Amino acid sequence: MSDLNFFLFGLPRIESKGILLDIHRRKTLALAAYLALSPAPQNRDILAAMLWPESDTFSARASLRTILWELKNVIKSERLTIERERVVLNQVQGFWVDVNQFRSLLDKGNTHDHHEKWACPTCLPFFTQAVELYRQQFMEGFFLPVGEPFEDWKRSQAENLRTEMLKALKRIVHYHSDREEFDQAIAYAHRWLKADPLDESVHELLMQLFVWIGQFTAALRQYEECRGILSEELDTKPQETLTRLYQTIKNRQIPPRLTAHGSKAPKETTGQPVSCLGREKEIQEIDRLLANPACRLLTLIGPSGVGKTTLVLKILSQNERRNDPSSYFIPLTHVKSADLLVPAIADALKLFFYKESNPKDQLFHYLRDKDIRLVLDNFEHLVEGSGFLSEILDKAPRVKILVTSQQRLNLKREWVHELRGLSFSSNGSPEGSDTCEALQLFLQCACRVKPNFSLSAEEKPFAASICRFLEGLPLGIELAASWVRALSCREIADELERDTGFLSVTSIDVPERHRSLEAVLERSWGFLTDEEQIAVKKLSIFRGGFLLDAATQAAGVHWAILSSLLNKSFLRREQNGRFEMLEVMRRFCMKKPLPDRRVVQDAHSVYFAQYCRQRAEYLKGVRQKEILAEIKTEIANITEGWQRAVRHQQMKIIDQYLEPLFYFHELRGGFVYGRDMLEQAASALNGDPNTASEKNAVLAKIFSLQGWFSHFLSEYDEATNLLRKSIHLLRSLEMPNELGQTLNRAGYVFFSSHQLREAEKMFAESLAVYKSMDCSPGMTDCRKNIGNIFMVQGKYTEALEAYEECLSVYREKGDMEKTACVLSNIGLLEEGRGRHAEAIQLHLKSIEYYRAIDKPWDIGNRLINLGFAYLGNGELQQAELSFLEALEKISGIQAVALMLEALVGMAALMARKGLLETALRTAGFVLNQPSISICTHKWIERLLNELRPQFSPQDYKRLLDTGASSGLNDFLAFLQPDSFR
Structure with missing residues (x-):
């Protein structure tokens, strides 16, 4: 039961936690009902005019104030927001309206692609629940003086709701009638009749239902009741069709009964379940194609097990309901040759041949003036006889043919629609997977073998993984789900990864070719040359x-x-x-x-190594985003080729992969994956390759890149050790370009871990190496980092000079990433000068560049810088949004140092909002962490200088110690937008 419940079907009432609220004025209740069905804010003048149309504006508004005051006192005050010109009833959690629930249930049911008269087992419960809510008409028995606008609104609502209820009732009645559940059909038909006694169709349906259960007298009595109502209310007689039905029943004849699948659709086909989840888009597209006069032969192609047969059966069912041309389903699995197509089609048409004439000619003669559809299922093994279908099209101009096949027929007049698997969650998260058709099918099939089966939060990701691995293939999902009685979803997923051969069933009502996925694939394999x-x-x-x-x-x-x-x-x-x-x-x-599999695998590895090498340089320029997208598309092939080169210690090929793979994972924030990938490669290369120098050259590069990934993960000691190993190898191998780059990286790691003297030494040596090579790009990168040293030393003029020189070079090269980096650094410099507004603009521009290349680590880093700039400028709300977005951006890439820096920013924000103790505890937690960058140290020192005078020495130390002993989870509450307002 919700906190506040509005019951508007029948005499209206409002309850709070099951207790009826006492509302004295009728117009207060009328206003409450109106606001409950109007989620948007309502103008007070309009409300006043609706309830007091005879009063002037001043008097009407005064009366409205009175009932608003009563309503606010009756319900929780925060539920009702009253402004000078507008009023809104806040429909937040714990708020329930029967009419809104009624409409919501109908919306869920109406999402299924049915004719308005029909329902299916999935949507039926929605319609049934909706009808149960509608026990009386909308606000029945409640009136305001006649002529008031409120009454007009109430009548309009009542009529609309009644119309929707009748549509739902019709669906329910037809559903139960279709399934020969006549008692339920009659019960709901009587409700339909009570709501609309002048509707002759319900009288007709009731007469049929009574006859189908043998109650001829009740059927005849129903006709007399209809005749009496029409005579009394409309002074008319029943329609001729109803009278004919009456005569049929009077003669003790039983009217024909059509099922949902129509008389032409097969009751038994391939042993597969006839239910067909989803496929609404496919059905609409196939209907559109078949409606095109030019499309007379449509082939539905797709791999075996994708659900072609199930889909055409669903189409047949819907066509019958819409009174589309008669369709004849012709299964061809057991038709062994194209010579037997004629008798197979004749059998479906119930056509008997005379011996005196050619059977094919007799078939053409029969079809020549027929407006029908022939549905030929499983045609792939009869493709050599597809010319016969062209003959049918020539001889019978009104016949259309729908074919299911694993392969095209290769006919000139053939139209083709490709069928793929059901929709599935394409990422690794189960979020949103509930709406995926593949997971719904898995759940449905699992319940068939284990009726009490349900997906727990722990199991759902593995069920989603099964559907993703099978790429929505219905047969595969059905076979996988059949194992839920013996295995958990996790175990099924693990088995699938090991071997798909376990996907099989022994059910005798499933065709042998569909009892295992291996059998299905083996049959398809047999169609290949x-x-x-x-x-x-x-x-x-x-x-x-x-x-x-x-x-x-x-x-x-x-x-x-x-x-x-x-x-x-x-x-x-x-x-x-x-x-x-x-x-x-x-x-x-x-x-x-x-x-020759090994030859092909080697060629595959070499091809993608060259693919990477050709794109390496573009990853640093204006085409960076485009090249990243290309590599992302091929990353599975690239990873496979890389791993093969590592396994076989093919140094030249490994070298071609290294830099592009590194940039790909760096730019996308895949630091953990990149580090682990390089660590595995370094471990694998400890064997005895052909030439030690060639191996050491590759290992030196790997150590350098691995160390840089460790730096992003705030593992400064590990990063330093790896970079030192790389530098040692590079010096001995005389690889100056790689040495200069690695020295520069080492300098930045020392800078980040606030070892400025070591950082200066590394930057200086790197600059010297690049100068000896006359390498302008390398020298520019060094000057940028030396500018960072100047900035933290307070030498702003020297820092700005270095930054502007680098910025000019990067812009000329079109290097968006490094341009963004320098802009943010200048922003930090301007902030150090106290020019916060200028810093904000520079950080915003930097973030714009980083968003363009989608580099999460740097976006998070620059958002933190922006947050501090907003703090300095007194824009607290913007600062809060920046810190929160930064935390969201970096939470998935394990960037601990950035997360700590963002927490310092939020602590500073808490201090500005008066939450001094919480701010100091947060600072204590951050200070106790080993992975604090130089920027974090700078911000936290500034914060502690602000907080220290606010506490006694004892309280100051106590709060710092409390924070130091806390864990990160203790501060997760502050990640929510409203936690420290």
Whole structure:
């Protein structure tokens, strides 16, 4: 029970936690009802005119103030917001209105793609619950003086609600009637009749229902009741159709009964469940195509198990309900050759041939003037006989043909619609997966084998993972769900990763070809030529799809074969030009023997190494965002190629992968993954490669990049050790460019961990190395970092000179990332000078650049800088929003140092808002952490200088110690926007 409940069906009342509220004035109750159904703020003049139309504006507003005062006292005061010109009833948590619930239930039911008369098991409960809420008409028995605008509004609401209720009742009645649940159908039909006794269709339906349960007398009595009502109320007689039905029943004849699937749809097909979740978009598109006069042959193609048969059965069902042309379902699984197509179609049409004439000619003669649809299911093994379908189109101009097949028919008049898996959650999170069709199907199938099955919060991510692995393939999901009696979702997901072969069932009512996923795939495999089988085995090397160039260069598979595999549903092609293969199909093909597999794998690794090398330079320029997107698309292939090169210690290939992979993970905030990837590579390279110098050169680069990732994770000691190892190797190998870069990185790590003297030494040596090479980009990077040293030393003029020199170079090169970095550094400099407004603009510009390349670590870092600039400028709300967004941005990349810096910012904000003790405890917590950057030290010293005079020495030490002994979770409450207002 909610805190506040409005009951507006029938005589209106308001309850609070089950207790009836005492409202003295009728107009107070009228106003409450109006506001409850009007979530937007309402103008007070309009409300006054609606309730007191006969009064002048001043008097009406005075009367409105009186009932507003009463309403505010009756319900919780915070529920009602009264402003000078507007009033709103805040519909927050704990607020319930029966009418709103009624409409919400109908909206949920109406999202299903049904004819307005029909329902399905999924949406039926919504309609039933809605009808149960509607026990009486809207505000029945409640009146204000006739002629007032409120009464007009009430009548309009009542009529709309009654119309919606009747539609729901009709759906419920037809649902139960369709399933021969006649007692329920009659009960709801009587409610329909009570609400609308002049509707002849409900009288007709009741007459039919009575006859179908053998109550002929009740059926005849229903006709007499209808005749009497129409005569008395409208002075008319029943329509002719109703009278004919009456005569039929009087003659003890039973009227025909049509099911939801129509008389032409099969009651039993392939043993698959007939329920079809989702597919609304596909059905709309297929309906649109079939409605096109030019489309007379439509082939629905897709891999086996994708749900082609189930989908056409759903289409047939809906077509029958809409009185579309008659459709005949013709299953072809057991039709062994194209020669048997004629008798198969004739059997579905209940057509008997005469011996004197050719059966095909007799079929054409029968079809020539028919306006029907032939639905040919599972045609893939009869493609050589597809010319026969062209003959039907020629001989029977009004016939349309819908075909399901794993491959195209390759006919000139063929239209094609490709069917893919059900929708599934594409990321690693189960968030939003409840609305995904694949997960809904998994739950439905699991409940079939284990009726009390439900998805717990712990199990849902693994169920979503199963659906994602199977890419929404309905048959695979159904087979996986059949294991829930024996295995948890986590165990099913683990088994799938190991081997898809366990996906099988032994149910005797499931066709043998659908009892295991392996059997389904093996059948599809049999439709390929030898050349196609070899090609698809090579293509199974690719992860996450591939482009035409990769297929040609790495696998030696050319367009003609790819096109054939597309036509046979072994591949699909996305709008961006990529070819993709179902993961279960890819793994199936990987198991097939391929003599030259290692050659193809090596070619794959080399191809993507070159792919990375060609894009490395562009990652630092104006095309950075574009190249990042390209690498992201191919990251599964790149990772596979990288891992193969590492396993086989192919140094030259590893070297081509290194820098692009590093930049990709750095720019996307994948520091943990990048560090671990490099650590595994360093460990693998400790064997005996062909040449030690070649190995050491690669290891030196790996240590340098690994150390830089550790720096982002605030692991300063680890970063320093790795960078020192890299520097040692680089000195001995005489690799000046890499040495200068690694020295610069080491300097920045020392700077971040406030070891300024060591930082200066590293920057100076790096600058000297770059000068000896006359390397302008390297020298510019060093000067930028030396500018940082100047800034923390308070040498603002020298720092600004260095920054502006670097900014000019970066802008000329189009290096957006480094331009953004320098702009933010100048912002910090301006803040040190006390010019907060200028600092804000510089930080905003920097963040704009970083957002353009989507670099989460730097976005979070610059948002923190912006927050402090807002604090300095006295804009507390903007500061709060900046710190909160920063925390949100960096929470997923384990950037501990940045999180601590953001907490210091929030502590400073608390201090400004008077929450001094909380601010000091937060400062104590941050001070006790090992991963504090130099910027964090700067801000926290400034904060402590502000707080120290506000406390006695004893309280100051006590609060700092309390914070130091706390954990991060103790401060999570402050991550919410309203926690310290």
